[in-house]
Amino acid sequence: MTQRINYMQQSPELFKKFLEFSNQLKSGAIEETIRHLVAIRASQINGCAFCLDMHVKEAYIHGERPLRIHHLGVWRESTLFAPRERAALAWTEALTQLPAHGVSDDVYEKVRTQLSEKELSDLTFEVMSINAWNRVNVAFRTVPGSADKAWGLDKANLA
Template sequence: MTQRINAMQQSPALYKKFVEFSMLQKDCAIEQTIQDLVHIRASQINGCGFCLDMHVKEAKLHGERELRLYHLPIWRESSLFSPRERAALAWTEVLTRLPEHGVPDDIYDRVRTQLSEKELSDLSFVVMTINAWNRLSVGFRNVPGSADKAYGLDKAGLE
């Protein structure tokens, strides 16, 4: 696969502001473990190889267990995820695949049993952001692993 264009080079001011926006989420109400799971799951759904590769490596660097990464596509059937993580994954999937008639009340109600209003709002921004990054990377065919050294992801030990 060959990258089409480099958004960072073509739109440096917009790219810089979007990175800054993304970095604000490090201090949001959603813990890093869940952010990692959300980034990976949305990237799987969107078929974004660049982001999937990046976020699996980040999750490993953050201490995520490998089996949970393997179970992420089957999180509903797996016993490896907490109710809070399941709620975050359900919200990620519904916002990533936006149903024709909006988010069903039953999903919203289920998620609200696990997350406060602030947490749900912050989670929505996390989901929104990874979906935007996915769209840039898929559209411009960013090559998986091409930024590993720049982001320190080569230290994840995944090859």
């Protein structure tokens, strides 16, 4: 795969501001483990190889178990995810594959049994962020692993 353009170089101020926004989410109400699961699952759905590669490596570095990452595509059938994680994954899928009729009351009610209003709001911003990153990296075919050394992802030892 060949990268089309380097959006980070072409729009440095927009990139910087969006990166600041994304980094601000780390101090939100959603714990790191769920943030990793959400980023990986949305990236799987959106077919973003760059983001999937990056977030799998980040998750490994932060101690995520490999089998849970392998089970993300089948999280509904897997026994490896807690109810709170399941709620976050359901919300991620609903917002990533936004149905024509919007998010159903059923999905919303199930998620609200596991997350507070603040947590649900912060989770929504998490999902918005990863979907935007997916779109820019898919559009410009950012090469998976191309930022590993700069972002310390080579420490995952997954190459």
